Amino acid sequence: MEIRKAADVVASGTPNESQLNKINTFARAPLTADEVYVFSVRLCDTLPDRDGEAFAPEAIYALAPMFVGKTGILNHQWSADNQLGRIFDTAVVEEGGVCWLKAWVYMLRTEKTASFIREIEGGIKKEVSVGCAMGKTICSICGAEYGICDHEKGQRYGANICTAILTDPVDAYEFSFVAVPAQREAGVVKTAGKDAQKQAQLEKEASYGRMYRKALLRDVTKLYLLLDMGADENLIRKMAESLSVEELVSLSEGLQKKAQKALLPVTQLGGNKTAQGKPDSAFLI
Numbered sequence: 001m002e003i004r005k006a007a008d009v010v011a012s013g014t015p016n017e018s019q020l021n022k023i024n025t026f027a028r029a030p031l032t033a034d035e036v037y038v039f040s041v042r043l044c045d046t047l048p049d050r051d052g053e054a055f056a057p058e059a060i061y062a063l064a065p066m067f068v069g070k071t072g073i074l075n076h077q078w079s080a081d082n083q084l085g086r087i088f089d090t091a092v093v094e095e096g097g098v099c100w101l102k103a104w105v106y107m108l109r110t111e112k113t114a115s116f117i118r119e120i121e122g123g124i125k126k127e128v129s130v131g132c133a134m135g136k137t138i139c140s141i142c143g144a145e146y147g148i149c150d151h152e153k154g155q156r157y158g159a160n161i162c163t164a165i166l167t168d169p170v171d172a173y174e175f176s177f178v179a180v181p182a183q184r185e186a187g188v189v190k191t192a193g194k195d196a197q198k199q200a201q202l203e204k205e206a207s208y209g210r211m212y213r214k215a216l217l218r219d220v221t222k223l224y225l226l227l228d229m230g231a232d233e234n235l236i237r238k239m240a241e242s243l244s245v246e247e248l249v250s251l252s253e254g255l256q257k258k259a260q261k262a263l264l265p266v267t268q269l270g271g272n273k274t275a276q277g278k279p280d281s282a283f284l285i
């Protein structure tokens with residue numbers, strides 16, 4: 001991976017040839033230089049942030065390839081038409097004892113992005129918030145896993161202030177342009193830490209939800225066939241797939257009752273969830 005000096009000019013505007021080649025590895029159809037707009041952002045660094053957290057230098061290096069190809073969205077609202085740009089290259093910059101992750105982003109020049117591009121060109125600062133999953137957090141005072149020792153981030157211990165050092169990145173998600181708060185350095189900022197943990201948790205829950213739904217679909221289909229209700233498997237599956245999880249649960253419960261009445265052997269699956277609506281470990285196949 002390339003390391004660049006901070007003296008490098010932050011290129012904004014039309015991509016050069018090597019940038020365009022990289023961009024075109026992500027484009028469905030080849031793009032020309034005047035169809036795209038390129039700018040760079042500072043994704044994260046080794047300086048303690050507002051939450052008293054900082055990235056470990058080795059984590060910055062590990063995150064660099066993980067962010068390539070990731071999407072930039074507006075205000076954390078994920079939708080297909082809210083994707084503003086995509087990271088096509090990253091580099092780790094080391095300067096003055098600080099290590100930071102620089103990302104180059106391309107954006108299509110369209111009517112929709114025109115005002116956004118004008119704002120960047122006009123020097124209106126954009127804060128960037130990144131989402132990533134970090135495997136470990138270390139206490140800067142004693143080196144133990146943060147939370148196990150008694151040190152608290154932001155507190156002073158002798159000459160040092162405790163920082164929670166984020167390390168062992170597991171995954172990088174999208175980055176988001178957020179409303180600009182007052183007085184942030186360089187117009188770009190890191191907010192991984194808690195955000196990342198929250199996001200990792202949300203993703204986990206979403207995947208549990210998908211597994212649970214899948215189990216319910218299987219369950220309902222099986223019951224239908226067991227009850228021999230005269231529909232073929234494809235039709236049943238199609239019908240079941242159009243239902244919400246709540247509908248699937250109640251349908252599955254109804255079918256189970258029916259099967260029990262008919263004295264058919266039923267394997268319990270649906271309705272077997274925890275209070276939060278999450279599946280229990282039985283579904284984690």
Ligand SMILES: [Zn+2]
Nearest residue numbers: 139142149151
């Ligand atoms: Zn400690």
